[in-house]
Amino acid sequence: MYAKALSGLIDKPRDAPASAEAESAPSDDILREWELVQRAQALEDSALASLYSTFYPRIYSYAFLHLGDVQTAEDLTSEVMLKVLESIKKYRFKGLPFSAWVFRIARNKLIDLHRRRKRRGEIDLTQPLATMQASPQVMAERALDRGQIQLALKHLTEEQRQVIVLKFVEGFDNASVARVLGRSEGAIKSLQHRALNSLRRIMSGGAR
Amino acid sequence: MAGSLASILDECLDALNQGERLEDCLARYPGQVEDLRTLLLLARRLSLTPRHQPRPAVQNAGWQRFLARAEDMRLGGKPRPSINIGWKRPLAIAAALVLVAVAAGGGTVYASQGVLPDSPLYRVKLASEDVRLWFTFDDAGKAELLLDQSRERTDEVMELLYDGKPIPGNVLSSLRSRNARAVRILEDRPEEGALLQRAHEQSAAQESLLLGLWGDLSQSAHDEYAEAVATLHNAQLRTDDVPGAVMPEDLAAGVINITGSAQETVEGVWLIGGVEVRLDASTLGDVNLQTGQAVDVVAARGANGRLLALTVAATDRHEPQQQYVVSGALEEVSNDEVVIAGQRIAITENTLLKLRLQRGQAVEIKVEEISGEAVAFSVEGPKTGPQKAAPPLLVYEGVIEGTVSTGEVINEWVVGGQRFLVTPGTEIDARAAALANNVRARVEAAIDKDELVARRVVVLAADPSQDATEDGGTDGDGTEEDVIREDGVVSVEGVFEAGDGERWTISGVEVDAPLDVETPEVGSLVTLVGRRKGDLLVTEKLLATFRPSGRGLAQVRGIIGKIEEDGTLQVGSARVELGVESVVRGRPQTGSRVFIWGSLNDSDALQALYVNVLDPKPLVPESGSED
Numbered sequence: 018m019y020a021k022a023l024s025g026l027i028d029k030p031r032d033a034p035a036s037a038e039a040e041s042a043p044s045d046d047i048l049r050e051w052e053l054v055q056r057a058q059a060l061e062d063s064a065l066a067s068l069y070s071t072f073y074p075r076i077y078s079y080a081f082l083h084l085g086d087v088q089t090a091e092d093l094t095s096e097v098m099l100k101v102l103e104s105i106k107k108y109r110f111k112g113l114p115f116s117a118w119v120f121r122i123a124r125n126k127l128i129d130l131h132r133r134r135k136r137r138g139e140i141d142l143t144q145p146l147a148t149m150q151a152s153p154q155v156m157a158e159r160a161l162d163r164g165q166i167q168l169a170l171k172h173l174t175e176e177q178r179q180v181i182v183l184k185f186v187e188g189f190d191n192a193s194v195a196r197v198l199g200r201s202e203g204a205i206k207s208l209q210h211r212a213l214n215s216l217r218r219i220m221s222g223g224a225r
Numbered sequence: 226m227a228g229s230l231a232s233i234l235d236e237c238l239d240a241l242n243q244g245e246r247l248e249d250c251l252a253r254y255p256g257q258v259e260d261l262r263t264l265l266l267l268a269r270r271l272s273l274t275p276r277h278q279p280r281p282a283v284q285n286a287g288w289q290r291f292l293a294r295a296e297d298m299r300l301g302g303k304p305r306p307s308i309n310i311g312w313k314r315p316l317a318i319a320a321a322l323v324l325v326a327v328a329a330g331g332g333t334v335y336a337s338q339g340v341l342p343d344s345p346l347y348r349v350k351l352a353s354e355d356v357r358l359w360f361t362f363d364d365a366g367k368a369e370l371l372l373d374q375s376r377e378r379t380d381e382v383m384e385l386l387y388d389g390k391p392i393p394g395n396v397l398s399s400l401r402s403r404n405a406r407a408v409r410i411l412e413d414r415p416e417e418g419a420l421l422q423r424a425h426e427q428s429a430a431q432e433s434l435l436l437g438l439w440g441d442l443s444q445s446a447h448d449e450y451a452e453a454v455a456t457l458h459n460a461q462l463r464t465d466d467v468p469g470a471v472m473p474e475d476l477a478a479g480v481i482n483i484t485g486s487a488q489e490t491v492e493g494v495w496l497i498g499g500v501e502v503r504l505d506a507s508t509l510g511d512v513n514l515q516t517g518q519a520v521d522v523v524a525a526r527g528a529n530g531r532l533l534a535l536t537v538a539a540t541d542r543h544e545p546q547q548q549y550v551v552s553g554a555l556e557e558v559s560n561d562e563v564v565i566a567g568q569r570i571a572i573t574e575n576t577l578l579k580l581r582l583q584r585g586q587a588v589e590i591k592v593e594e595i596s597g598e599a600v601a602f603s604v605e606g607p608k609t610g611p612q613k614a615a616p617p618l619l620v621y622e623g624v625i626e627g628t629v630s631t632g633e634v635i636n637e638w639v640v641g642g643q644r645f646l647v648t649p650g651t652e653i654d655a656r657a658a659a660l661a662n663n664v665r666a667r668v669e670a671a672i673d674k675d676e677l678v679a680r681r682v683v684v685l686a687a688d689p690s691q692d693a694t695e696d697g698g699t700d701g702d703g704t705e706e707d708v709i710r711e712d713g714v715v716s717v718e719g720v721f722e723a724g725d726g727e728r729w730t731i732s733g734v735e736v737d738a739p740l741d742v743e744t745p746e747v748g749s750l751v752t753l754v755g756r757r758k759g760d761l762l763v764t765e766k767l768l769a770t771f772r773p774s775g776r777g778l779a780q781v782r783g784i785i786g787k788i789e790e791d792g793t794l795q796v797g798s799a800r801v802e803l804g805v806e807s808v809v810r811g812r813p814q815t816g817s818r819v820f821i822w823g824s825l826n827d828s829d830a831l832q833a834l835y836v837n838v839l840d841p842k843p844l845v846p847e848s849g850s851e852d
Contacts, residue, residue, distance in 0.1 A: 060299050062292075069291055073284050078276035088402065091279065095287045102294055166274050185271035191235070209238075210231035213264045220267075 051110045058106050065102070072116070073098055075187065076123050082182050083127055085167055093130060097123045117193035120183065124197055131175075165220070172219045176200075177212035184209055233257055234264055241265065341381055341388075342396035351399055364410050365417050371407035372420070372427055375400050379431055382438070386579045389606075392442050394449035397435075401453040404428060408460045421464050428460035436523055436535070437577065437603065439479045439649040451476035454525070458535055462507060469506025471535065477528035478634045478649075484521045484540065485655030485684075487514045495534075497522045498655020498684065500631055502532045511539040519656055526649070530632025540656075548602065549783025549797035552589040552618065554776070556825075558582045563601070565590060566779035566823065567831040568799050571600045580606035592797055599798035616671040617720035618780065619732030620820065620837075621645075622685070623757075624713075625666050638679070640668050641715030642757030643734065645679040655684040656844055657818075667820075667839065672733035683818070686841055715762065716754045718822065718835065720778065721745040721770070739764040746772055750822050752808070752835055769808045771834040773824035779831060781821045784845055785813055785838075794819065794833070801833045802826070809836040816843030 056064035076097050080090035100122050108118055166186075170178050176198065183194045184205075191202045191209075198205070237250040247265060251258050340346045354374050361367045378400035385392055404424070411421050435454050442450055451473040458471045485498020494503050495514060502524050504512060514520065519540040524532040557564035562571050563582060570592055572578070580586065582604065591602040623641015630636050636647040645668050658664055665685040670677045719732030729738045731751050738744070745751055752768040787795040792803040794813060801821050803809070813819065818839040826832040 060295050062295075065291070065295055066288075069288055073287065074276065074279055077279040077284075081277040087280070088405075090277075091283050091287075094279065095290065098287060098291055099294055102291060102298070166271065181271060185268055186274060186276065188272065206235045207231050210234050210264075213234070213267055216271075217263055217267055 047112075047114055050115050054105065054108060054110075054115050058108070068101070069098060072101065072119050075116070076119070079120065079123055079182055079187060080127065082167060082170055082186065083178065084130075085171070089130070093123075093126055097126050100126065113193055113196050114189075116187075117189065117196040120187070120189070120193075120197045121199075124179065169216055169219045173212060173215055176208055177215055180205060180208045180212045181216065230257060230260065234261065237261060237265055238268060241269070341384055341390075342393050343385070343390060347395065351395075364414060365420060368407040368410040368414075368417065368420055368424070371403045371410075372424060375403040375407065375431070376427060378403070379434060382434065383578070386438075386441060386577070387581055389580055391444075392438060392446055392450075394443070394446035397446060397449040397453040400431065401449070401456040404431070404460055405456050408463055412463060425461055425464040428457045428464070432457040432461070432535075434577065436480055441579065447477075447479075448473070454480075454535075458507065458509070461509060467506065469508075471507045471525060471533065475525040475527045475533045478526040478530065478632075480535070480649055481524050481526055481532065481631055481651075481653065482521070483524065483653045483655060485519070485653070485659065487518045487520050488516055488659075489514070496659065497524075497534075498653065499629075499659030499661050500532065500653065500655070502534050504534045504537065508534045508537060510537040512537055514539075526631065526634075530630070532631065548591060548593050549781065549799060550589060550591050551779065551781050551799060553587070553779030555582060555584055555586045555588055556776070558584050558586075563590070563604075566781060566799070567825050567829050568592075568599060571598055572604070573600060576601045577603040579604060592799075594797050616673065617722065617732040618680075619670045619672075619677065619734060620667065620718035621670065621715065621734070622665065622667040622717075623715035625660070625662055625664055627662060629660055629662065638668075638682070640666050640682075642762075643668075643677065643715070645670055645677050645682075647679050647682065651679045652681045653684075654681065657686050657840055658684045660684050669820075670732075677733060683839060685839060713756055714754055714765070715757065716752070716768075717762065718750070718752045718820075718837070721747060721749045721751045723747065734762060735760075736762040737764055739767040742767055745770045748773065748777070750778055750834055768810075769835060771806075771822070771824070773834070776825045778834075779823050779825070781823065781831070782819065785815050785817050785819050788813055788815060794821070794836070796821070799831065801831050801836075803833050803836070807833040807836060809833075809838070811836075811838030811841065813838050814840075814843050816840075816845035818844055 053064050057068050077090055077094040080093045084090050101119055179198055183189045183197055191205045194205045195202045233254050240250050340350055361370050378396050381396050382392055408424050411417055411424055454476050455471045455473045462469050483497045483500050488496040490496055521538045521540055522534050523536045524534050526532055551566050551568055553566045555563050555565055562569055588604050588606050590604050592599050593602045621643055626639040629638055638645050638647050667683040668679050669681040670679045717731055722730045724730055727738055729736050750771040753764050754766050755762045755764040781796050781799050783796040785794055794801045801823055820837045821833050822835040823831045823833045
């Protein structure tokens, strides 16, 4: 069972301080991750199991927040994980977390899916009809529930949604978000500001 | 300004991430405190949000696939395209379930093949279907198999209905997912035209079936119902390359059937018989509406009460209505036909049977004329309990009082002082006038759990004074329209259930007994007019009482297609004879809607007891052929 094979892999980056993923020197976590990835490149069962059990839930959560549909998110996650496996030998460490590379694959798969849907003229099935109503005061101190965030994210632009999910839900630093989205770090800072502002307006019932 | 705030925000986020206190960061930027505080708190809330967790079984199934792929790679196999992984996902789940089932007892899988969704073995049946899918390697074959399996779900739904069992969510969920997977495959395979066409037609038929089933669902199945109807509807759009989609949220409060005249209000929003309905890219059917056009609309009702038209069908006023309804006790039952109210009606494999047919069973049959033959579209029985006797029908006519809302799953309407529940199963016929406060309406209802539940609401002509004029009764006596349709006056048609010299109960409604009138026999048809005084209906005039023959009462409603020389009315294929004792309210005309209470005579023909012509002018103009 893959869960029992977990060993050595760093936990979610959201739990790691941002400074540990500084651009200049890779952190110990990233170096341990790189070691694990090398074992996975050699197709070691335990390393593959660690990668799978770590990234499957994260990619699923990421996919679900973008798609809002369990089955499609599951399908996309499985596609991403197979793609990761099939491409892992091509991965080269460049100072950023391996997870940024994995999420880049996930993001590309997501774009492919959107293209297919657009070609079919399909509208996002989960787009909500109404915004949520909550004052900034009320929303100040408690965690968002998943339904709330799901609804609010639908009102953001694709890039804003990506930044919110990658930076605040997945815990990536700006450099990694920039890598996943193929943008500069400066652009990520601006996007992050606009995204939070939009989200604030949406959640207080205002128009975007 | 925005740029600098973006940098400040980023710096503070970074600082907080390293353990700095929020107030310390805000203190560095006194000019930005409010904006900064809100955004930083929002960021914190986002980071506290728990992740969506995958389903363990699906994750495990994916792991098996992942491992198998790794093994291929170790053996030097080339990577296979990882598309359509959704097909592989159920394998491990299915295989695990099948293995468990087999381990639990040999032959379980085989035994599961005929089971219905309410059986514990049903999961094994679904799992074995998934295994079949796993071993079907070409996409077209897989899509076809999925469509077959989706259709099997339809058969299971029909069987549950036939057994009088509620529809559980699992069968709807499976129907939906198999349909969606088939359509997803076929969308990328335009060369599979025949299968695409089949997917389209099957989805349409399945949606049509489900739209009539709200009242037959188990309580817990409403979410799956909304998902299934949305998927089937969207499948039709997708296979037609029509942009647009219905969302399950649009169906959160069920569906509603409205027939009426269309009036546009603002772009995309129409009043159908006075009810506001939105039409958009997801609406199917005759979507290019004209103001004044008569249409049948099936609309989805969202949790916010907004109605979205799923299908629109223009009603050609110059074609006689081919569908009518017959209610009563089944006189004969065979495999392919029934006899009710003297009418022989064919039962086909497409007939929606909502009960096991038995002689003597009280039913309501929607009948269509197909190639001159009366064919049952649906057969329904009483909703409550297995008893043969349906709660007696009440027909109540009065003025609509107060707001007529369609926004909730269950709405309360007051007509002529009487409260009715309007449910997703209630049909609204607003062809003659728009549904609104202060217009006259006729409600067909029956008691269900101590509540009067409206089966059908018919809005009558808006100007009641027109009704009171011409030629009140043709063949009968005592029609006295001027009394009947005065303001405040209600009329009641129903079955006498109990009573004495003071109080009568007519189809569940208590009325003040008319003076100097003999108490009718239980089971008699009673028609009267009166006025509401508090909770009591005070009878002003007893119009008639009829003691039916030993074979009970039957009802026919529809549009008069023909009036024969001897006065016999033809409604669809149903022939209703008028005798000397028949009371006719209003003037029968070809093309007018009519509601007839009758009873079988000695010649097995349906004899009218009480005929109520609903339209002072024909709703459907004669098409040129005279009687």
